[in-house]
Amino acid sequence: MTLQDSRVMSPASSVRRRRPDRYLTLASLAAGTVMAMPAPLAHAATLPVTCSVPALVAAINTANSQPGADRLRLAAGCTYTLTAADNAANGLPAVSSDITINGNGATITRAASAPAFRILFVSSTGTLTINNATISGGRAESDCQLIPGISCGGGISSLGTLTVSNSRVRDNTATSGVFAQGGGIDSAGTGTLNNVEVSGNTASYTGADPSAAAGGGIANDGPLTVSNSWLHHNTVTVSDDTGSVAFGTALVGFAQTTVRNSTINDNRATAVGGIARGTLADASAMTVSATIIRNNTVSAPGGTAAGAGAATNFPMTMTSSTVTGNRASAPDGGTALSAGIHVAASGNLTLGSTIVRGNTASATAGGTAQGGGIGNAGGTLTANQVNIGNNTASAPGGTAQGGGLFNTGTSTLNRSAITANRATDGGGIFEAAGTVTLNNTAVRANTPNNCAPPGSIPTCTG
CATH class of the missing domain: 2.160.20 (Pectate Lyase C-like)
Structure with missing residues (x-):
């Protein structure tokens, strides 16, 4: 793959220092004299650096000690x-x-x-x-x-x-x-x-x-x-x-x-026994576009694993992107949530023209798996032209709900599709709480049912 494919604490204020302004100097004007030509503008110095650490150290020290911008040219391949x-x-x-x-x-x-x-x-x-x-x-x-x-x-x-x-x-x-x-x-x-x-x-x-x-x-x-x-x-x-x-x-x-x-x-x-969360995680506003998020894992044996693709506590906008093949894994009786994208209680996620496909939330016997594709855990989700398909929530002997979408928040899906997802209940959507609104959105071919509990989501049956 080519590159083209691809605080909680903040230590100190990042105050910037302006580089010294360079001014043109004028000769003193006197009656009958001419104005001197302006001094030439300084250009960035280029410092060749031989293939040695002392030379690199010396070059940085030199650049720090003199005004203006400096370029260090390292030895090729060194x-x-x-x-x-x-x-x-x-x-x-x-x-x-x-x-x-x-x-x-x-x-x-x-x-x-x-x-x-x-x-x-x-x-x-x-x-x-x-x-x-x-x-x-x-x-x-x-x-x-x-x-x-x-x-x-x-x-x-x-x-x-x-x-x-x-x-x-x-x-x-x-x-x-x-x-x-x-x-x-x-x-x-x-x-x-x-x-x-x-x-x-x-x-x-x-x-x-x-x-x-x-x-x-x-x-x-x-x-x-x-x-x-x-x-x-x-x-x-x-x-x-x-x-x-x-x-x-x-x-x-x-x-x-x-x-x-x-x-x-x-x-x-x-x-192990803790919380594993969010390959891409925000604790402030985040914008994601034209990006592929795939095959990432969050693992929390005996704990909680959430948002293997992405997780948001704050406003996040994601457009023209693909979230695929990600896995939230919680063996040993843990809880696996939102394998593709996790929306926390304070999260506000807007999706546009994005694919959420082939993600898996998995727990073992006695565990819980919710939201194979997307899990909205009390936040706000708005999805426009989003395809949520072939995602899985799996917990043999445990609880597995919402193969495509698990919801306890406010979710609105416009001109979208939730298809061919799998879970023990709510193969397409499981609405545990909150509201799910479907506008020109197809929910079909999910296993074993499209929406659960029965009657919880208007216009969506079986």
Whole structure:
């Protein structure tokens, strides 16, 4: 697959520093004299960086120390292997000015035998642009911009302005016994990702008390825009049987987040005896368009697994997208909810021209599975021209309801279709509470019935 296919705590305010304005200087005017020509405008300096870590460190320090924007041109194909932190928990000098790193296919990585540190940190005064580079192997432990015990941004942590293009952020980790987020990237300022692969990153909570880990690939305290990118095989884990929450495996948005023309696949959240929730999760407004969300898993043995494709607590708009093959799994008597998309009690989801197909909510004997395609757990769902098909809620020996849609909120479906879904009851729709309104919407060929309980949904029978 090509790239084109694809806080809870916020550590500090992301105040920006304006770059010094450059003014044209005028010669003093005197009677009978002429005006001097203006001084030439300064241009961004380009600093070639040889294939060595000391050269890269020196180049960043030089760029930070001089006014104006600077470009660092890395050695083509070089691997810059960091063996020690430059400062605190960062492998390279903190970016505090306007720096562009043109990677030329280079990799900046932490040596596997090195102490734990992230690769890059952007301060609130910094602007960092990364082009055509790989950031890998970073490990953040209990250091998130001076917040004791919190860990964030194993690969990159930014309080400033971060732009990453045509690059990879892979195999980085944020781990903490207090709270961890942003295994690959933690963006607390303004972030833009374009044609970026974010893969193999992990956010992990290792403590003994109830807590959480979030954003295996990306955590955003935003705003953030992700375009034409590929988020895959990222993970979020929490300590077993602590009642902790693992969520936002690919991306969690605590501020305005936009995802478009991207692919999000094969990410996994695991919370034994806790809550595993949302490969794509919002805790603020999120807009998703022209994006494929497929084959992601949330697993909570003995706990609650919800929203393997996406989960929303806040306003979310999703258009022209596909949510398919995702799995919410809760063995050992757990509860599996909303395998495709989960709408929480405070959530407000608007779907347009979107397919929700082939998702599975599964529990074992004594467990509960509700909402194979979509689960509305007390929020608001508006679906326009949406196809909800071939989804399954399965709990042999347990309770399985709402193969296509499980509802306890307010759901309105316009010009949509709910077909060929399966559950023990309410193969198409199960209305446990709230209201479901169907406008020019077909509910048919679901097993064993279309809508349940009988008579709960006007115009829908059997």
